[in-house]
Amino acid sequence: MWQKFIQIWKIPDLRRSVLFILGMLAIFRFAAHIPVPGVNIENLKSFFESNQILGLLSVFSGGSMENFSIVMLGVAPYITASIIFQLLIMIIPQLEEISKEEYGRQKMNQWMRLLTVPLAALQAYSMILMLRQSANPIITDTSIWRMVSTIITITAGTVFLMWIGELISEKKIGNGVSLLIFAGIISSLPGAVQKAVVVFDASQVLNFIIFAVIAIITIVGVVIITEGQRQVPVSYAKQVRGTKMYGGTSTHLPLRVNMAGVIPIIFAISIILFPSMIAQFFVNAKTAFVAGAAQWVIDIFRNQLFYGIFYFILVFGFTYFYTAVIFHPKQIADNLQKQGGFIPGIRPGASTADYLSKTTTRIILAGALFLAMIAVLPMILQQATGVQVLTFGGTSILIVVSVIIETIRQIDSQLTMREYEGL
Numbered sequence: 001m002w003q004k005f006i007q008i009w010k011i012p013d014l015r016r017s018v019l020f021i022l023g024m025l026a027i028f029r030f031a032a033h034i035p036v037p038g039v040n041i042e043n044l045k046s047f048f049e050s051n052q053i054l055g056l057l058s059v060f061s062g063g064s065m066e067n068f069s070i071v072m073l074g075v076a077p078y079i080t081a082s083i084i085f086q087l088l089i090m091i092i093p094q095l096e097e098i099s100k101e102e103y104g105r106q107k108m109n110q111w112m113r114l115l116t117v118p119l120a121a122l123q124a125y126s127m128i129l130m131l132r133q134s135a136n137p138i139i140t141d142t143s144i145w146r147m148v149s150t151i152i153t154i155t156a157g158t159v160f161l162m163w164i165g166e167l168i169s170e171k172k173i174g175n176g177v178s179l180l181i182f183a184g185i186i187s188s189l190p191g192a193v194q195k196a197v198v199v200f201d202a203s204q205v206l207n208f209i210i211f212a213v214i215a216i217i218t219i220v221g222v223v224i225i226t227e228g229q230r231q232v233p234v235s236y237a238k239q240v241r242g243t244k245m246y247g248g249t250s251t252h253l254p255l256r257v258n259m260a261g262v263i264p265i266i267f268a269i270s271i272i273l274f275p276s277m278i279a280q281f282f283v284n285a286k287t288a289f290v291a292g293a294a295q296w297v298i299d300i301f302r303n304q305l306f307y308g309i310f311y312f313i314l315v316f317g318f319t320y321f322y323t324a325v326i327f328h329p330k331q332i333a334d335n336l337q338k339q340g341g342f343i344p345g346i347r348p349g350a351s352t353a354d355y356l357s358k359t360t361t362r363i364i365l366a367g368a369l370f371l372a373m374i375a376v377l378p379m380i381l382q383q384a385t386g387v388q389v390l391t392f393g394g395t396s397i398l399i400v401v402s403v404i405i406e407t408i409r410q411i412d413s414q415l416t417m418r419e420y421e422g423l
Contacts, residue, residue, distance in 0.1 A: 007415055014414055017171040024164050025183045031071045031157065032184070036150050039068040039131075043138045047131070071157035072127075074184065075177050077120035078162045080270045081112045086325055116162055117155060124154040126277035172414065174407035178262070182403040185396045215397065218374065222401040225370050228257040230363050232356070237340045253336075253343075255360055258367035259327055261406070262399045264318035265375050271318075272311055276301045308376045315375045319368035320361075329356035374398045 008014050035041065044067075065072040085108055089095045098104030128147060131138040165176030231252040275297050282294035300306050333353035342348045346355045374397075 004411070004415070008411065011415075014173075014411075017173055021168050021171055021173060021179065024168055025179065028071070028161065028164060028180055028183060029187060031160070032069050032187075033067060034070050036068050036070060036072070036153055038139060038146055038150070040138050041067065044068055044131070047138060069157070070153050071161050073120055073123055073154060073158045075158070075161050075165055075180055076270055076273075077123055077158050078112070078116045078165070079177065079266055080119050080274075081115040083267050083270060084115065085112055086322075090325070113159075113162065117159065120155040120158040121151055123273075123277060124151045126280045127154075129280040129283075130276075173410050174403065178399070178403045178406070181266070181399060185400055188396075214377075218377065218397050219401055221370065222374070222398050223405070225258050225367060226261075226402055226405055229254040230257070230359065231255075232359065233344055234336065234341050235344055237342070253332070253356075255356075255363060256367075257363050258319075258371065259360075259364070260319050260322040260367070260371075262402045263322050264315050264368075264371055265398065267318045267322070268311060268314035268375065271314055272301070272307070304379060308379050312372045312376050316368045316372040319371050320364060323360065323364050327360060329353040329360065332356060371398070 008018060065074070085095075089099050095108070099108060125147075128139065128150065161180060165180055168174065168176030168179055170176075231254055233250065234253050235250045279294040279297040282290050283298070285291040285294065301310075330350075330353040333349060333356060336342065336352060337348040343352055343355060346352050
């Protein structure tokens, strides 16, 4: 491992890329500690600790939401915009055609950036409305000018993080959005450990040991599922070109157990917040039925049992959905047929596509169940052990380990590419 660090440091452009990414992450952490004026931070922290969903979001944002900082929303609106466009691609054939071309993808990325702005403003306004209804006063100044300036500030913070994320992605050492979420989670770890130490009780030693053992098992499971794959054998027919014969080799097509990575969990968190956010606008409606329905939506999403079940279903469903978005059996079958490849015992073309589709559906089941269980693991642990400060749960571990694995993989590819350049 140390040899790899030395290699990275010896390659000038790779060293500059790593230092640039570290600098961008440092700027993100600095911005996360710049609070928006006019907020009672102590009451705000108490409010987040009592809300499971917002507490999880605060962990992802590295405490920037809990501090009501200028980047409190993180990259959540940008992720929501990408979800909307991926859904539209599956529904609208014209967008699907556009997404297949490089120019079309650039155009859609621009549309996603533009959509992020109103989504960020809407989410900021909804968050302010929710905080204004808290039992303890959180926002001290509720004037129109203060509301508008706060919304503009928070929206600008989201756009700023979106820009930083794209700058990081351009360096081809990890995904920018994932690395920002990773930095937020890692930065919250010392605080979680400190809280655990402060409230440490000798009677809870067994619970802490159980939590530590489950955390280690979770890390091992995440690595196994992330790296696990089904190797589908592929053979290439012999071809005669002139006086020479080509092909006749055998290889394999790797199908990962978890093709979607951590995206389903990130999608699920973005979606699970949406009903409560919209309901905030109608709580004070003049029509009693509308106000009652809005309050019912807010109350039901605060119910831990409903939240856990709904969260589980969303993660499970999004795993299959995102796999369908990124994995195209028909396209792979066509490419194999054009290259003279075939799966032994399966006819080329449509039969190969059906075989790949059925095989993927079966192996993704294990990945989807694992992701969904990881997502609700913090709630299960908190209910079983009674330790409420251990918010660094399975979802956080999954994202941290997955981002580290993906970043190391991209660094390895960069090093390998430079070794070939040297030859």
